[in-house]
Amino acid sequence: MNLYEITSFVLSIISASTPLLLAASGELVTERSGVLNLGVEGMMLVGAIAGFATAHATGNAYLGVVAAMVAGAVISMIFAVLTLTLLANQIATGLALTIFGHGFAALLGAGYVGISAPTLPKISVPLLSEIPFFGPVLFQQNILIYFSFVVLFGIAWFLRKTHAGLILRAVGDSHDAAHAMGYSVIPIRYAAIAFGGGMAGIAGAYLSLYYSPLWSQDLAAGRGWIALALVVFSAWRPFWLLAGAYLFGGITYLSLYLQGLGVPVPSPLISALPYVGTVVVLVLISRDRRRTRLNQPACLGKSFHAVA
């Protein structure tokens, strides 16, 4: 491998990992507030078509990203109203949101099949982007790749260092205690769900405006589910999430790359790896029950109903 090949290898891994990281970051915050939203795939698809349609109409890919974020957040509110206000089961509602999002995005996108829209440009930092390897990898990426890191570090800081982050975690770990302390459990969870929806929408826009710039019905192709698996894989910790996203993205790309070199890698096995990895990690972390309890939000998936 020469330097050019190594550079483009790393670039390919970054671009395959970013949508997982974006969607999983949002879901991490949602889950830390005690809400399990299985609708990530559906929200991604709605974001993808909203972003694509907006970019097509306005000629501006950045407006597409904004529209995708808004669309993802809006669609997540269906889930929020059903589970938080009407106390519906979160798992069933989340699954319904994925199925709904899949169909709704296809309906919206029917007229956008087979056409092109503006794509997200790469931002080149003058001079720095000329440095071999580090230039293309660090200083010549599209805005969402930088954004995915900014958001992840922001989340890590928010959860660990801020008072608001502490409250969010309290809501996720014991909504009754948080409620007794005088915190508004439901509004906080609404906000966390909206954040998760917005991030899933942005991940969708990344797919339709950069990664494979087109609209088609199955564009997400299961990445929403991998993002969900990633959150569990990371044991709800942001930096493990970052590592996991790059591990999953990296494995997928590496398996394709190895095949090209003539190494017989069975591709179905590779498709299954993210899920196998998640199961293995679950088994490993649950060997120590105390640690598991320490990490998993204790109220994850439970409805909150304020008594008095």
Add this chain to the structure above:
Amino acid sequence: MTKLTRRGFSTVLGGAALAAPGIMRAARADAPMKVGFVYLGPVGDFGWTYQHDVGRKVAQKALGAEIVTSYVENVPEAPECQAVFESLASSGHKLIFGTSFGYMNYMVKVAGAHPDVMFEHCTGYKDAANLATYNIRFYQGRYVQGVIAGKMSKAGLAGYVGSVPVPEVVMGMNAFLLGMQSVNKAAKLKFIMIDSWYDPGKEGDAAKALIDQGCDLITQHTDSPAPLQVAQSRGIKGFGESTDMYSFAPGTELTANVNEWGGYYTQRIKLALAGTWKTTDTWGGFDVGMLKMAPFRNMPPDVAALATQTVADISSGKNKIFTGPLTDQTGKVFLPAGTTMDDGTLSGLQTLVAGIEGQLS
């Protein structure tokens, strides 16, 4: 009324065997015949399923008020599909097309339970009195692509983005490289299987990996334009799949296999309307117009002329593509000189010709 009476008469006299055509004629007189299509992907995939739906529309337009067509999309190759065929058959559809290989065993079951309904299965190999099979000789188009690739690739190394290593894909890779080697003896082919027929992200990644490994031309056996878009962004050439994907990569697409199902669908539905439909096993190519090439673009005129000539030679039967001597990867001759591979062997092909890098796993 007379027709209805006659139908009743023939049913009584001739029994079940005559009943089916009788019902057909009656249906034609009273109401348009219902024709159903079952699709694997969304009609919006802009590839395999999209092209089948174009075919459905061609047939609907050609036959107008005589038929009503309907389709069910996103039907998985799993037990669910049996329920879809069952519900189409029991809701009055007289002719039902299933357009994916994995429907085969389910279609056999449903066809057995509905002897009065005609079924057609695309890419399958099991037939029955009321179950026909049909397919396109896609490999012919891939050979033409290979000829173009042989002329256009400076490295003499092309990349093939594949789905799963089924015979259809294996014969496609072989045909592509044989075409390439017909103009450049030293040509080689690398491939990557992505374990999906449709995943734009992975298809694009596979194309990137192939380009990173020195391929300066990309072709694909998957359904989205993503590999072509990657080729465009890397400044090399590529081929579209199933449909003309020119709009996604105007400076990049050399040509594409274009699946033309419309003529076949129209002809088969006509036979059903006339009551003369019989089970068949159709494997059509350039000669019957089931396969076409998208316009030859982004290449010098002499290459385009050579490609046009290749299409003509395949169409006339002069070039049968899989003719010996053919050597496998280990250097062993698996098809002796002077022989042509028969369709049975071809449709079960699991051997890669010499010059393809990598093994099937």
